[in-house]
Amino acid sequence: MMLTVHPISIVSVGWPRRRPLTVVFKDVSLAIGKTTILSRVGGSCRPGEVLAIMGPSGSGKTSLLNAISGRVKPSCGTITIGGAPLNKRHKRQICYVLQEDIFFANLTLRQTLMYTALLRLPDSMTHHEKTKLVDHVLHLLHLQHCQHTRIGEVMNRGLSGGEKKRTNIACELLTNPSIMLLDEPTSGLDSSTALSLMSTLKQFAEKEHKTVIVTLHQPSSQIFYKVDRLLLLCNGQNAYFGDTRKVVEHFANLGLPIAPHYNPADFILEQVKGPPEIQERLIQGAAEGPQRINNFNLPESMKLQTSPSIHSLYSKYLSLPSVHVTTGVENSQCPWDGVCTTCQHHFQEYNRTCPTDVSVTIDVDKKESPIYNKIVGEEEDSGRSSWSEETVSEASGSSSTCEEYSDLQWPTSFFTQFKVLTRRNFCVARPIILSWLNGAQTVILAVIAGLLWYQAPRTEETLQDIQGWMFFSTHYWMLFILFAALQSFPAEREVITKERASGSYRVSAYYLAKMVGELPLTFTLPTIYFFISYTMMGWDNCFTGLMLLFMLLLNTLVAQSVGLLIGAVCYDLQVGITIAAIFTLFTQLFGGYLANRIPPWLEWAKYLSMVHYAFQNMNIIQFVYGTKISCSRENSRFSSCVEFGRSEEESQSHSIPVEEILAERGEPLSLWMNTTILIIFMVMVRLLTYIMLRFMHRPK
Template sequence: MRTAVELGLAFIFLGCWKGAHGLPWWCASKHWLGRESSTKSATAPRVRGSITSGWPRRRPLSVQFNDVTLCIGKKPILQRVCGSCRPGELMAIMGPSSSGKTTLLNTISGRLRPTSGTITIAGEPLNKRHKRQICYVLQDDIFYANLTLRQTLMYTALLRLPDSMSHQDKMSLVDHIIHLLDLQRCQYTNIGEVMHRGLSGGEKKRANIACELLTNPSIMLLDEPTSGLDSSTAHSLILTLKQFAEKEHKTVIVTLHQPSSQIFYMLDRLLLLCNGQNAYFGETKKVIEHFSNLGLPIAPHYNPADFILEQAKGSPEVQERLILGAREGLGLNFNMQDSVKLQTSPSMNSLYSKYLGLPTVHTSDRSTNPYPRDSNCTSCLNRCQEYSKRCPTDASVPTDVNKKTSEIYSEMVDGAEEDSGRSSWSEETVSEASGCSSMCEDYPNMQWPTSFFTQFKILTRRNFCVARPIILSWLNGTQTLILALIAGLLWYQAPRTEESLQDLQGWMFFSANYWMLFILFAALQSFPAEREVIAKERASGSYRVSAYYLAKMVGELPLTFILPTLYFIISYTMMGWDNPATGLMLLFMLLLSTLVAQSVGLLIGAVCYDLQTGITVAAIFTLFTQLFGGYLATRIPPWLSWARYLSIVHYAYQNMNIIQFTYGLEIRCSTMNSRFNSCVEYSQSDSGTHYIPVDEILQERGEPLSLWANSTLLIGFMIVVRLLTYVTLRYLHRPK
């Protein structure tokens, strides 16, 4: 017994010990990782071609979107938005709040389907294959808070880079990305959260970008990368993105809210949105000239970014001037509604006669206009090329606006979980004019970047390292030790007599109930805490849901057993250990009931998005299962007797009674006023010592099922609940 206690305490000590660089020994050990983690200097040389051997290279890809319209219900969010960006360019989407910047970015990435219009990648309609070459950096920095920056990048590389790359090459790539984004000094710092400081805001932004750069995307989409950063950090971040676009020949599109003048002039292209429509698209250096031609000159020494945003938020007349001016610059005609508006508004007619000369261009010479004024949808890509002089010559495939859903997205509906990055880093580039056949050869039709086994193995390690400091926190450990000592003292060396029978049953009922509550509410908070991270990774197609769910169960399994085992060893030893077989069987039943409770907590956490709702549902369930557990109430009305079979405590408590009183020490009858018939009969016959039959003890709490029946029902209940949890994760909460 002493040896078992010492081994348990030693394992707890090892669980709390951290190795080099603050990593737990099982996370840092080369035996646990399977291979020795790379510990190269952050100033490692640039990744060589050996890393990409055997894996296709990324081609530079351009992005064009033409007449993109998106309506949610009857409300238009985007209206005929046009634009394009070439490899090596940094394009910004700007506009006031609620102007559609993030919506447009979601549409370009394929996460939202436009009502009409076309989005082409290198001249091809956007499809699932292109999503492998697009990375999307969200505005919020979503990470596991208790992992270090290097651990985060390491697990991302192991999950999203192909199995054909060696472990050493993947770790070398991590070193290269850390060096590229200047993250050497903070690579062993925890990500952190509000209550536990870790990385700074700028470091989190760069870490967010680093996770996406690992897949070597051809197109980078970043939503508000400078939000929450000071001007110096924001400038450094945008400069890094610009240099990355130029040196690596990538297409980078960002949304910006209110950049400084330094950041503004670093942009190659600018798309200004106003009420979901083009207010300007073209070279950034020409925006001031364009606004001056519209009669909106900028004052000297004024930030041009602030100026154009103020105009986009100006009066309705100014907004109309910007929208029509942008259409004129792009060579777009006006639809029938625009024509009626101009004809019925004298003030607006005079306004645009002064600044744009619209009557002579669009009304007096209709015969020369190739696009009739009442057309519902026109192709503007060729006009965009004439305006910017920098668009590639890829042809765009128009979409019929009479169809509510664009045909180019019909192929993407069933692929919401496709991977957005499945290639390794490559310094070499291939000409964009290589065509579709080359693209198909370079990017084979792989559904996942890694195999199921690889995903399961890596996710098991990560879930173990994520859950360890939460489950084995010093607070939980202290709570368990104190409670075990209190329980041991309360039932210290309880005699095996009829007078102490209720005390023995009280310990069993309390132990089963306490660990049901502890594990259930801990599991309840597990999915809500991880939901954003999992949704982000699922949207990028990093792994299968089944691999994540199985890895979560397996990775947390040993951690779930440690604290209940420690409590049992301390409290049951102090109460009086009968024999090793009885103790091990009781421990097994306690651990089985905790697994069932954990299953229920996971299901409630997966179904209930709102944590407060989940806590309420969990409280009702736990109170229900306690009331019908068989200890607090034995005389249950017949019309409620069915409820006990839904109580997990009922089965666990029955089995613990069966084990304790069948295989443990016998319970002596009371010498006076015994409540058991057999003891009364024995006391009348002679004065010897008699023991209570096991059947009478068990039947006092109702008609029990057998030990194997109770265990089978508990295991079946656990399997069904866990399958329901998987179905909920897989189908109910799919990322959009």
């Protein structure tokens, strides 16, 4: 079904106003190691135009787009935005739509757009205005019918490929960027959807005077002619730059005519992928041709390389014997006329001095050589915006008068980011942590544990069973939470990297929101397990039960901290799983239950086991504040029971001292010391995780 192209109005939806910007890049080269990716590539794109970067796979299309966006620093060359060198201030004015559709699969389309609007639009806009803007973008890209559909993934289907692609663009349109960079937006779409999408982008560029640069792989002829300018790459070099409708003529002049009824896009790509001699001819032709930036060379035979409108104007007069033709201001179209009323004074000077494109003097009778006088203007992409010098200086320094909000480092405050991200992290993590599979697993294991230790009497014979329940509970939830946290960062990494690269929020706000947003979810399943299994085993009193629950939850937080650290450091999930397995087995061996007689030269290792402190605390709580453990009827292993009495009646009436029970597992620390060590360890590991996120894995 064809998409309907709707009229766009910035004022009607309260969009943050942006001034139009011209993108000019000259002699851009990029090398990775000894491999040259780009070599002296040049081009430009003005507001209201769509520039397509084409070339075969591996020709450097995406690399050039990364360089223009500032994500990759070129080896040499210049890139200017609105006449000023590319810098961090342009981040708010450039949007980069990646080729991959990277989203949280559990969120709906509308939730995705709303969270993007709440994070990337300034606090000066009200929630109602942001909601209205989301509705407008949904209407613009014809996404209303699927706005409540989950994004989905491979195993759980949601949006279609075309809907995901438009959602990707919608997220970037929310900020009303001056410059839009799109990496192969039509890939994976059918011809009808791809054409409709390109029509929407072209209409957006023309109506709002946006600068749109796209990479295209193999477009149809209809999509090809939607593009105003074409930059063709061959082995990382310019093979053509200029008007899209003149590329066929340019190839014909190089001795490469196109066959009738042939798709021009297919034709030029076939030539670019042709023999080395053809490729060299194209590169040489691009270097010497009229499309070379700031290099206007007409051939010896009079042949005007002008825009179609000027060419049609000259065609009336070129056949006359003597004529002087000048295209003046009245025939020039200043591309930024009427963008915003508050900036009209910036355009007045431009309208008075809009340069002459071509002045031609021809006198056939006198056989004089034609005189070509070209005044360099915006058409030649000199790198200077049509805005006045005052405006350009403002762009490089303070914000423009067209901006309704200043380009601060962050679009929203820390509190706003924390609040929105906390809510989003909760929504993203809830179906994962509280899935029916995890819930069923928790209930089944709790019932099995409860049956295994059902109504265990507090006697010396069942002492090891009670300690077994405590060790199993602490160790199981350490494994469960640690591996769940370990996989959370790799699952979110691509989305977070994309959002960090666009400057959506602070890393500190994201990390703190992740910890707070997932906290109630992290506590839910262990709490359910505890109440089922401990109730079946037999409660001593409420205080003992709640203290044991507190230690179990603290142990899960410590395990989660380790999982987050491993996930933040290890980008390779397989490596992370291996490190996590080594850590958990180490803590299990030195936890104080499986091995009581640790060799003296290895005793230091138990102090590195976090389960060791949690297991000690649960023993202290259970045996100090819970029901006392009575001595065995015979052959007691505790000296106090043996010394107290030899008869069964005396043994049963005497309880085992807590000190002797704890001494079996080694010399214990106090309850508060163990708790303090766990809390300090948890805080240090979480701080280290933040440092890793903040400095180790910065997005390019």
